[in-house]
Structures are given as C-alpha cells and as structure tokens.
Amino acid sequence: MAVALGLQQLGRQVTVFDEGDRAFRASRGNFGLVWVQGKGAKLTDYARWTRQSADLWPAFAEELREAAGVDVELTQPGGIDIFLSDDEAEAGVKRLQGLSAALDGDYPFEYLGHNALKRLVPEIGPDVVGATYSPMDGHLNPLYMLRALYAAFRRAGGQIDSGGTVQQIEPLGTGFRLQAGGNMIHADKVVLCAGLGNARLAPMVGLDAPVEPLRGQVMVCERIRPFLKFPSVQVRQVGEGAVQIGDSHEDVGFDDASTPRVISQIAHRAVRIYPLLEHVRMVRSWGSLRVMSPDGHPIYDRSVQCPGASLVTCHSGVTLAAAHAKILARWIAEDQQPEFVESFSAKRFDVRQVA
Amino acid sequence: MTGRVQLAVIGAGPAGMAAAVEAANCGASVVLIDEQPAPGGQIYRAITSAARPGKAILGDDYENGAKLTDTLAASTVDHWTATTVWQVTPEREIYMTRDGASHRITADAIVIANGATERPMPFPGWTLPGVMTAGAGQILLKTAGLVPQAGLVLAGSGPLLFLIAAQYLRAGGAIEALVETTPRSNYRTALRHLPGALRTPGYLRKGLGLLAELRKHKVRHVKTATRLQAVGDGRLQALRFSRAGRQHEIACTTLMLHIGVVPNVQITRALNLPHDWDALQRCWRPRRDADGATELDGIFLAGDGAGIGGAVVAELEGRIAGLASARALGTLETGKAEARLAAERSRLAQEMAPRPFLDALYAPSPEFLAPPDDTIVCRCEEVTAGQIRSYVGLGCIGPNQTKSFGRSGMGPCQGRLCGLTVSEIIASETARPMAEVGYYRIRPPIKPVTLGELAALHDDQAAAADRSLENAS
Numbered sequence: 001m002a003v004a005l006g007l008q009q010l011g012r013q014v015t016v017f018d019e020g021d022r023a024f025r026a027s028r029g030n031f032g033l034v035w036v037q038g039k040g041a042k043l044t045d046y047a048r049w050t051r052q053s054a055d056l057w058p059a060f061a062e063e064l065r066e067a068a069g070v071d072v073e074l075t076q077p078g079g080i081d082i083f084l085s086d087d088e089a090e091a092g093v094k095r096l097q098g099l100s101a102a103l104d105g106d107y108p109f110e111y112l113g114h115n116a117l118k119r120l121v122p123e124i125g126p127d128v129v130g131a132t133y134s135p136m137d138g139h140l141n142p143l144y145m146l147r148a149l150y151a152a153f154r155r156a157g158g159q160i161d162s163g164g165t166v167q168q169i170e171p172l173g174t175g176f177r178l179q180a181g182g183n184m185i186h187a188d189k190v191v192l193c194a195g196l197g198n199a200r201l202a203p204m205v206g207l208d209a210p211v212e213p214l215r216g217q218v219m220v221c222e223r224i225r226p227f228l229k230f231p232s233v234q235v236r237q238v239g240e241g242a243v244q245i246g247d248s249h250e251d252v253g254f255d256d257a258s259t260p261r262v263i264s265q266i267a268h269r270a271v272r273i274y275p276l277l278e279h280v281r282m283v284r285s286w287g288s289l290r291v292m293s294p295d296g297h298p299i300y301d302r303s304v305q306c307p308g309a310s311l312v313t314c315h316s317g318v319t320l321a322a323a324h325a326k327i328l329a330r331w332i333a334e335d336q337q338p339e340f341v342e343s344f345s346a347k348r349f350d351v352r353q354v355a
Numbered sequence: 356m357t358g359r360v361q362l363a364v365i366g367a368g369p370a371g372m373a374a375a376v377e378a379a380n381c382g383a384s385v386v387l388i389d390e391q392p393a394p395g396g397q398i399y400r401a402i403t404s405a406a407r408p409g410k411a412i413l414g415d416d417y418e419n420g421a422k423l424t425d426t427l428a429a430s431t432v433d434h435w436t437a438t439t440v441w442q443v444t445p446e447r448e449i450y451m452t453r454d455g456a457s458h459r460i461t462a463d464a465i466v467i468a469n470g471a472t473e474r475p476m477p478f479p480g481w482t483l484p485g486v487m488t489a490g491a492g493q494i495l496l497k498t499a500g501l502v503p504q505a506g507l508v509l510a511g512s513g514p515l516l517f518l519i520a521a522q523y524l525r526a527g528g529a530i531e532a533l534v535e536t537t538p539r540s541n542y543r544t545a546l547r548h549l550p551g552a553l554r555t556p557g558y559l560r561k562g563l564g565l566l567a568e569l570r571k572h573k574v575r576h577v578k579t580a581t582r583l584q585a586v587g588d589g590r591l592q593a594l595r596f597s598r599a600g601r602q603h604e605i606a607c608t609t610l611m612l613h614i615g616v617v618p619n620v621q622i623t624r625a626l627n628l629p630h631d632w633d634a635l636q637r638c639w640r641p642r643r644d645a646d647g648a649t650e651l652d653g654i655f656l657a658g659d660g661a662g663i664g665g666a667v668v669a670e671l672e673g674r675i676a677g678l679a680s681a682r683a684l685g686t687l688e689t690g691k692a693e694a695r696l697a698a699e700r701s702r703l704a705q706e707m708a709p710r711p712f713l714d715a716l717y718a719p720s721p722e723f724l725a726p727p728d729d730t731i732v733c734r735c736e737e738v739t740a741g742q743i744r745s746y747v748g749l750g751c752i753g754p755n756q757t758k759s760f761g762r763s764g765m766g767p768c769q770g771r772l773c774g775l776t777v778s779e780i781i782a783s784e785t786a787r788p789m790a791e792v793g794y795y796r797i798r799p800p801i802k803p804v805t806l807g808e809l810a811a812l813h814d815d816q817a818a819a820a821d822r823s824l825e826n827a828s
Contacts (some may be wrong), residue, residue: 076798140591143760162751220765222767222803233639257627259444264813267806267813268809271807279806281767281803282805282809283766283767283800284798284799284800285798286798
C-alpha cells in the first residue's frame, strides 16, 4: 500500500489487487516498530536504507494525518534492546559496534547496565542485565498505519479491487494482462507487492522472489497505566495502554496458528523483563507469517525481460513504508535509481550460488 | 494439574452433563469442565442451589435439570467446577484456569458442549447503562431471586422473552411493557411449518400458556415494533420505537433485550473447524456428523453450541456424543453403541420437529442484523455500524479486515458480541452471501489469562523463542 500510495501521488492511476479476507497477511501481524538498531549487520546498505526510512517517517506520518485524517501515533523516543544474560549483552553490543564501524561512527547508541537502565525504566526486573539504547528507534500503531495508507490512497484517486487472488500475469507487447478472480485486466505497468505470493508471481514477468514464510507469534494484553515509554523488540506499550509482546521465529511453513507453548515462553520472558506484567491479562495472541528472503533483507527489482514489471518485497514493512512511498515509488514510476537500491536485487542470491 | 484423561467434556449444561454421564456409565474416565460453581449450564443455572427461587416461579422445565444433576452426582464423572477453558488445540490439549493457576490436560476424546450465547440486539442506545440482555436478567433471578419492582421493559422476540416475562411476573415483579419486534411477515412464513410443529405440540402449548399469563397480569404487549432507540442522559430513561408509522415512547429504568440465542462458536472457531451458515437461524454452525463427530479426530460436539435446539435436544445430543465417544475410546462395543445411538437419534428427530416453525416465527428483524450507522456494534472497542460501512468503502471485504482497520472484535470479548453483526453489515453492503463473507478468525485465549499463569506453563525444553534483531519488525 505504501508503494501504491507513492505512485498514485506521483500522478499514476493505480489499482491494487487484494486477496480474500483470510489471506496470509504479514501486515496484520506487525509489531509496529520503526526500528533501526541492529539491522544491517551483514549488509551495510540495509542499515543505511532503514535509517533513511526512519528519518523520513515524521514527515510521512504528518502527510498521512493530512491526507487520510488518521494519526498513526508515531513516536520515536529511542528504543531499548533488553538482555537477560551477559552473553546476550555481549553479542548485542558487539553487533552495534560493528555497525557503527561500518558506518564511520554515524550510529548513535549506548550500552546501559542494570542500574543505568533502571533509572530510565524503573519497572525492569532483577534478571535484566542491561540494554542497548538507540535514539534512532520508535514505534507506531500498525493498524492505524494500514488504515491511513488505504484511506490516503483512496482519497488520492487510487482503486482497490478485492476480487480475488491474481492467478496469472501475461506480458504483452506493451503492458500486461492480469487474471484476477474471474476478470481480465490490462495494465501498462505491474508492481508485485504480494508478499509470500511474489514467489509464484515473479517468474511470470521474468523476476525472481525466493521468499519463504517465517512464523512469528505476538500477544496483546489488556490496557494498563502507561509505564513504558521506550519500545523494545520484545515488549512495547501502545498509545491506549495495551501492552504488545512478541516475538518468536519459527520455520513452520504456511501455518499462522498460535501455539500455547511458544506463547507461554514469550510470556515467561516478558515477565522476567517487567515483573509487573505477571498480573496483566493476555487478551489475544496470534501468529503471522513474515516474508523472508534468504538473507532477511528486502528484494527490489525491475524486470529486464519484461520492461514495466517490478518487484518489492521486504520483511520490515512498517519501518520501510516511508522509504517505499517516497523513494521507491519514484524509482518505479520515473526510472530514478535511488541510492542503495542496487544492493537489494535478487541477483545477489545468484552470485552466492555461483560462488 | 497436568495429565491425560480418556474423555474431557467442556460445559456442564444439559448436553455436557448427559455426554459425561453416558460415557462414564460405559466405563470411560471422564472429566467434566465448567466455568460455574455448580452444574446446570445457563438453562439450569443454580439448579442445585438452596437459595434459588422455587418451581412455582421458574417452571417445570427448569426442574427437569435436577434429574440430570442427580445422575451426574451418582456417576464416576470428575466434575471440575469454576474452571475456565482458555484454549483447546487440535491435538486435544485443553488449557484452563482454576483457582488462579493454569493447567493443561490432554484427552483421548473431547466433547465440546459449551452452549449458546444470546444474539446481540444492537440498536441506537443499546449500550446505555440500564440496558441489559434478558439472559443477564434471568441470571439475577435464578441465582439471587432479584426482581425489579418498577420501570422494567422487555423488548425483542422469541420464546425465551415470554418465558422470562412470565418468570418475573410469578416472582412478584412488575413489567411496564413487553415490546415485541417480530416482523409481521414472520407469521406468514412460519405458518407453512405449523403442521410439522404439531407433531410435537408440547412447545406450542407452553408458548400459548406463557402468553395467557401475560394477559392475565394485564402486561402492555406491543407487537411489530420497529426502529428501536434507547434514550437517556448517561443512563436509560426511555425506549422509543415506531409502530404502524407512529412514534411511541415508554419511560423505563431497566430494559431487557432478547432476540434469541446462537451457538457459542469461540472454541470451534479457534480450532479452525469448518462452519456452515444456517440461513434460517441466521447463525454459524460448526460442521459435525449425526454422532457429533467433527473433522478433527476425537473431537465431538453436542448441544446448542453446535446448533440451537433447546435443553431437551441438547440432552439427547449429549447422550449421542457420549455414546459415540465411548465407542471411539473402545469402552462401548460397536454393536451395542449402534442400537443405543439409533434409539436416541429417533427421539432427537421427534424433538426437532417444531424447530422450523419456531425458527421462522422468531427470525430476527433485519434492523438488528445490520443496524443503523449510529449504533455501536463492537462494545469493547466502540466501533459503530457506520464505521464498519466506511471500512467496506475503503476496500474491506471481510470481517478479518475490519479488525485491522478499526479494531472491531479485538477486545476482551473476542468478537462474541459483534461477530455476527459485522459480517451481516459487510454482506449487506457488498451484496454477498454470509457464507462467502465469513466470520472472525478467533485467536486464543478464548478467555483472558494472566501472563503469570502463562509463564508458569512455559517449558524450557521446547525451542526457546529466538531473539534475532535482524528480524525485528
């Protein structure tokens, strides 16, 4: 939706084809972090790209407020990554130090020991060893973001066709013919943003999307008094006071159920971090499937074989939404090659196979 | 408490009690799990309590429950009271809370008999303090003998509405008015089913008896009311409605609503079992065969949770599921099981005879299925019918998408109160059948559970939740 909105705002006439009500939708399981810390340890351009999007977010959120009348509740107070053992802490700090070195020191973070962290977040439990804090991180309400993207897109004149799964894409001399539900549609350009569905669609237009599902489980607890200003990868408190807790990484194929075993582990860890959560009630838990490429980084490609077809797939769709709408859309619409994008071609996986 | 049992029955209403007793009498080890402190379910709630009102008030049908609780007490069934089931897995693990601690058991077979829930009756103002469901009012009567002395209005339709009115009158309560919303056209459609209903005339006789009681007490009985609206400044003060083109208003301080009951499908939905849309009862029914068996091996259904039939039907279905599960467990010989199942099935068919007539007569008025824009439909998250319609305008074609757009169905009630309404609104806005629109995906827990309880269940042996920053969203 971010790419569609960006394209529509550039004056293109965009139609989004959307699947049915119970499709696997990674966007519905999102944790809502706008997160930079620790990402891109293996691909420095991913760190740069992520940070660029996080920097674009305040203006993008403001734009969504005006265009859609929806406040996505973005705050970027900095985020903490909490460690429950010395080993975890050491690995975490080492990773951030490596990133900082690769980015010539332009990577603000600090390590807070138990006592320093307790001054920032008094509610941590005795098992917490420490945390890394980075001012680059923040969070928002991912459901409001989704609604804002839809509403802004519609108000800009975009069309949504919920007629069903796109079964076939056929390249013509100029343009493409799509078969969705029972309908045939012609389009000048096609952008594949189908998440896990891209793996099936990409070869139809000469592209490659080696993405696989990775299940994550998340839970939401009842609303409690605000106690947690700083989001972390494990626990965050949303605007209304509800506490969201995650996340697991399970390679279970196309199964988005939630399981009591994993949920109880997530709860166990959360209560060790913030003991006050012990008496808070879980209202809901769910699983959702992440869209993972072999290295976890996005894939952005334009088809050489079928000009006019391009592909966008990523895992961190909230963090990267601002860059997708503001930068990537321009690349798709106007052939402007932005910085870093060449690092995200699926060709990187071919190279690895050859080597 | 962890461990393994042969049969676990969820719900101690007529279906659950009958299933548990029947299987136990066949030699199976049976655990009966129920939320309430005593057996009976909603229909026979507090049947074993000394403090409850007597037969003269609650009626003969209620007293039937005592026979079931007596056989339960005499059986080997292990009855866990005050225990809340919060998750059931396809592998037949049951997670529950009892005395503030979570427990897990694994059963070789499960009978889900968790009964019905009242159909929501949304209209403008139905969330005002002072408005409650008739079922909640009946609980107050059954458990504490509480009866409002003035300012009570009942509104809606269905046999239970008349029964509750009669019970209140017998208990010495006063009713300002009974405002019936049954559409006039329902009488015509129901007439077709009258001959079938007369095969088992007991239900109709009882209904006519209840109406006669209302007349005897000179209760104001308004028929075919439409466009209901509850009004009041921070609290209920009056019920407004239209009738024959004219506006009416009745002052009241308590308004009890009822438009029938529907299966409580939270557990079967969370299990991802297939559900069929019942166009006559306008509700979802989890799919099962004549023995109550589902698609999932060893999981059976019985009673109103699988389709509305009432207490006697529930009891018969309970027996059938109890016998079928005993057969599946090997504690009842197949030949013997067949003979007994056949007998119960024929009684069941007899008891079901009046259903088409009752279902047609008391089909809910469309104004409560897809209410006006200014009606709150999701009470937990305060989402209105108008907001749902606007999400459809944005491209939502199903209830699971409206969750993402406006949080409807994501509160502590897990969509119990708005699930049907949201799907009906989407179906009418998009002109698609309900079977295609579908229902909320129900996610565990079925009832809220504390993190402390969850954490205590955690198993260090299982793969620890991996924490990789690379994958942070």
